[in-house]
Amino acid sequence: MGEVTDVVCSLCGCVCDDIVVEVEDNEVKKVKKGACAVGKSKLMGHGRIKSPAVRERKGEGESGELRECSYDEAIKKAAEILAAARRPLLYGWSSTVCEADKVGVELAEEIGAVIDNTASVCHGPSVLAIQDVGLPSCTLGEVKNRADLVIYWGANPAAAHANHMKRYSFISKGFWTAEGKKAKKLVVVDVRKTATAKMADVFLQIEQGKDYLVFSALRALLYGYEDVVPDEVGGVSKEELLEVVKMMKEAKFGMTFFGMGVTHTGGRHNNIVNAIQMTRAAHTHTKFSIMPMRGHYNVAGINQVCTWETGFPFAVDLSRGYPWYNPGELSATDLLIRRECDAALIIASDPGAHFPGESVRHLAKIPVIQIDPFPNPTTEFADVVIPAAVSGVEAEGNVYRMDNIPIRLRKLVETEYLADEEIVARILNEVRAIKEKEGKEGE
Amino acid sequence: MGTKVNLISGRTIVQGQNLDNKLSEKYFDEVATCEMSKADLERLGVAAGDSAARVKVRTSFGEVVVKAKENAGTPAGIAFIPMGPWANAVVSGETHGAGMPSYKGIDAEVEKTEEEVLRVKELMQTYKE
Numbered sequence: 294m295g296e297v298t299d300v301v302c303s304l305c306g307c308v309c310d311d312i313v314v315e316v317e318d319n320e321v322k323k324v325k326k327g328a329c330a331v332g333k334s335k336l337m338g339h340g341r342i343k344s345p346a347v348r349e350r351k352g353e354g355e356s357g358e359l360r361e362c363s364y365d366e367a368i369k370k371a372a373e374i375l376a377a378a379r380r381p382l383l384y385g386w387s388s389t390v391c392e393a394d395k396v397g398v399e400l401a402e403e404i405g406a407v408i409d410n411t412a413s414v415c416h417g418p419s420v421l422a423i424q425d426v427g428l429p430s431c432t433l434g435e436v437k438n439r440a441d442l443v444i445y446w447g448a449n450p451a452a453a454h455a456n457h458m459k460r461y462s463f464i465s466k467g468f469w470t471a472e473g474k475k476a477k478k479l480v481v482v483d484v485r486k487t488a489t490a491k492m493a494d495v496f497l498q499i500e501q502g503k504d505y506l507v508f509s510a511l512r513a514l515l516y517g518y519e520d521v522v523p524d525e526v527g528g529v530s531k532e533e534l535l536e537v538v539k540m541m542k543e544a545k546f547g548m549t550f551f552g553m554g555v556t557h558t559g560g561r562h563n564n565i566v567n568a569i570q571m572t573r574a575a576h577t578h579t580k581f582s583i584m585p586m587r588g589h590y591n592v593a594g595i596n597q598v599c600t601w602e603t604g605f606p607f608a609v610d611l612s613r614g615y616p617w618y619n620p621g622e623l624s625a626t627d628l629l630i631r632r633e634c635d636a637a638l639i640i641a642s643d644p645g646a647h648f649p650g651e652s653v654r655h656l657a658k659i660p661v662i663q664i665d666p667f668p669n670p671t672t673e674f675a676d677v678v679i680p681a682a683v684s685g686v687e688a689e690g691n692v693y694r695m696d697n698i699p700i701r702l703r704k705l706v707e708t709e710y711l712a713d714e715e716i717v718a719r720i721l722n723e724v725r726a727i728k729e730k731e732g733k734e735g736e
Numbered sequence: 737m738g739t740k741v742n743l744i745s746g747r748t749i750v751q752g753q754n755l756d757n758k759l760s761e762k763y764f765d766e767v768a769t770c771e772m773s774k775a776d777l778e779r780l781g782v783a784a785g786d787s788a789a790r791v792k793v794r795t796s797f798g799e800v801v802v803k804a805k806e807n808a809g810t811p812a813g814i815a816f817i818p819m820g821p822w823a824n825a826v827v828s829g830e831t832h833g834a835g836m837p838s839y840k841g842i843d844a845e846v847e848k849t850e851e852e853v854l855r856v857k858e859l860m861q862t863y864k865e
Contacts, residue, residue, distance in 0.1 A: 487809060
């Protein structure tokens, strides 16, 4: 196959689409251009789940260990678990393609499940804020071509979205920003002096959890109410705040990117509402836009799919026969802490690693079906493990970049692993077969 | 009695590189760590450059042993554990009605320990019990 150009990266929400790789003997041998260190690691691959497997029961001569089996057996077992569950949870959906997500919503509808995605532990609060006050946003292309002031707030792209500054913001060169960073300013707001903070023209090192106050102070200053702002707000001096406000007013096009430093702290969605209102305050002076730094490459996509299928972006309960949305009640963490769900299908995510211990404790005790290309902490307690093809390397499909631009992932190599879409569709067919059989027996 | 800190978790580049490689030594070396300022580590009795030093981080949601690591960018009073199973052993599942657990801003106590850091498999085993 040789050199493949315009490869799309399936790691973070940047979804870089200008990568060049070398493919030989049905293997990605080298990432030649375009990918960051994290994306390169993803494209080059890691150790895989070798075979579908089901966990044997413990005791009476059985080991409690995973036993390798066929796809057919694992899919049948998964369908039996889901068909028998009274309160199943279908969680994940962000590191796979929209085509798989669509079948996932259909499965949730069929079994009356709660379907939730990784937004609930990432930018769920941003979604709530956007539902509350809207989002004056734009595409990353507009940022590249127009923005002369970039603010990263509670985000560390140097570690988490390593190509973001180069492709889309501070370092990129666009139509009206041909000089690149020479003609741009960078402001970073964070608790720690991160690698991103070290690059900033102005770094506001705020006290942890004081984001809301600092947004409020900037809003007041942008509206001209300097007299109401005290000498220090959230660990930041008034002089520093005035300097940032001056930069915001003087910018031709300002852009705020915010990360989990804002969504994970106290106040949650209220912080984002205030960030959006700060953007509106800036509109009294100049053009300004704002965007969440979405984490998984297709977390924006599952929010899209879930919304067009059910009306809501995450934390949707389909047990009533119609969609019911209530984050805080129906988000995966809450369901697990209340020990409400009695079975879970985990796909394209790893709650074993990324959920609070309190939630993992219940998840480890109920029947869990895992669909993933790689072994991870969730595999340690999963009862049915179904290996999948790696989307963007072994399978194609559509994903949504962090600015909600759809991009199609490419397939680079052939594989015997099934794609997520086919696995979920086969589980759905098996579930329907079980239900049909039960229906006939009940007549 | 340990030192009181404000615990936060978040991404690092090596953590991201090993997202699909969580059972590896690289992931363990990077993620089972707690970054603090030099002054805070000295207060705990961790000598500068002691790469084998370990600390126990305790919150009202659990406790976990991780390697101690100095980071000049971390202000006094803040402890940073990369996002992953070790941080999540002590973060709060309280979502305040928003669906989002408290991954940052958790009251914690840190003290030096001689106990070993649990591997991923051992840590997950504790949830099955």
